[in-house]
Amino acid sequence: MPELPEVETVRAAMSRHLVERRVDAVWTSRKKLRRPVPRARLQSLPGDRFVGARRRAKYLLLDLASGRVLLVHLGMTGNLLFRYERSRHDHLRFDLDDGPPLVYTDARRFGVVDLLAPGREATCAHLAGLGVEPLSADFDAEYLRAHCRGRQRPIKNLIMDGRVVVGVGNIYASESLFLAGIRPTARAGRLSRTRLERLVAEIRSVLQRSIDQGGTTISDYLGSGDGGLFQQELAVYGRTDHGCLVCDAPIKSIVQAGRSTYYCPRCQR
DNA sequence: AACCGCGCCTGTTCGC
DNA sequence: TGCGAACAGGCGCGGT
Numbered sequence: 377m378p379e380l381p382e383v384e385t386v387r388a389a390m391s392r393h394l395v396e397r398r399v400d401a402v403w404t405s406r407k408k409l410r411r412p413v414p415r416a417r418l419q420s421l422p423g424d425r426f427v428g429a430r431r432r433a434k435y436l437l438l439d440l441a442s443g444r445v446l447l448v449h450l451g452m453t454g455n456l457l458f459r460y461e462r463s464r465h466d467h468l469r470f471d472l473d474d475g476p477p478l479v480y481t482d483a484r485r486f487g488v489v490d491l492l493a494p495g496r497e498a499t500c501a502h503l504a505g506l507g508v509e510p511l512s513a514d515f516d517a518e519y520l521r522a523h524c525r526g527r528q529r530p531i532k533n534l535i536m537d538g539r540v541v542v543g544v545g546n547i548y549a550s551e552s553l554f555l556a557g558i559r560p561t562a563r564a565g566r567l568s569r570t571r572l573e574r575l576v577a578e579i580r581s582v583l584q585r586s587i588d589q590g591g592t593t594i595s596d597y598l599g600s601g602d603g604g605l606f607q608q609e610l611a612v613y614g615r616t617d618h619g620c621l622v623c624d625a626p627i628k629s630i631v632q633a634g635r636s637t638y639y640c641p642r643c644q645r
Numbered sequence: 646a647a648c649c650g651c652g653c654c655t656g657t658t659c660g661c
Numbered sequence: 662t663g664c665g666a667a668c669a670g671g672c673g674c675g676g677t
Binding site for chain 1: 653655
């Protein structure tokens with residue numbers, strides 16, 4: 377599924393292959409995604425041209441020459457690909473002035489597609505209230521500590537809270553807590569500054585390493601593929617009852633806030 | 646105010 | 662072998 381590193385990979389692909397392309401025609405399916413797709417407004421895109429590809433949290437922001445912004449969230453199964461073939465889960469297709477069409481495909485339809493008028497990004501409900509980018513300088517131990525102070529909730533729930541820090545999904549939450557040696561159930565407010573410092577470093581590190589491998593996973597220009605090399609590097613996620621890679625103790629799985637959590641009961645305290 | 650449970654979706658995996 | 666149940670999870674919303 378697209379986590380921050382994969383969204384970043386898609387952004388890079390759009391930057392390389394979509395920017396400078398002109399929209400010639402737009403097709404949309406009738407099915408709604410997490411929210412209804414603005415089908416009528418999207419029909420005003422032909423003639424416009426893509427001029428940039430940015431990312432905020434897990435949202436892709438595709439800039440158009442008119443100043444409008446095509447906002448795309450991949451949800452769980454969404455993807456942006458360049459291909460001619462059609463498939464039953466396609467929901468959006470742009471014919472471009474050169475090369476294969478750009479297709480948004482999303483089997484489970486948890487994604488979001490919206491078209492923002494010029495200057496409307498600042499007031500866009502999707503983007504309002506988002507926390508800091510985990511790979512930016514704003515995300516440091518001091519910032520995390522301020523959000524942990526006095527909080528009773530488990531640290532895992534807190535680092536997955538998009539109002540605090542964005543882009544840390546269920547997989548990377550478990551992985552970064554393992555790397556930091558912190559038990560996912562630990563009360564956020566009881567963690568020392570030193571341990572939060574370590575956690576910040578591991579979140580950055582695991583996301584960056586995944587981005588470095590992301591180039592081959594999702595949405596390359598002509599290829600597709602969903603395997604993902606980073607899967608092979610997961611230390612705890614999905615490894616219930618398997619031996620910890622460090623100490624060989626069996627990995628435990630529990631449910632927190634309705635999500636599966638994986639951790640090593642010996643390495644994480 | 647803080648925090649959690651739930652529903653949205655459907656392809657895949659699991660157990661009987 | 663076939664079928665239904667369970668599961669996956671980002672995010673917004675409603676409830677406590």
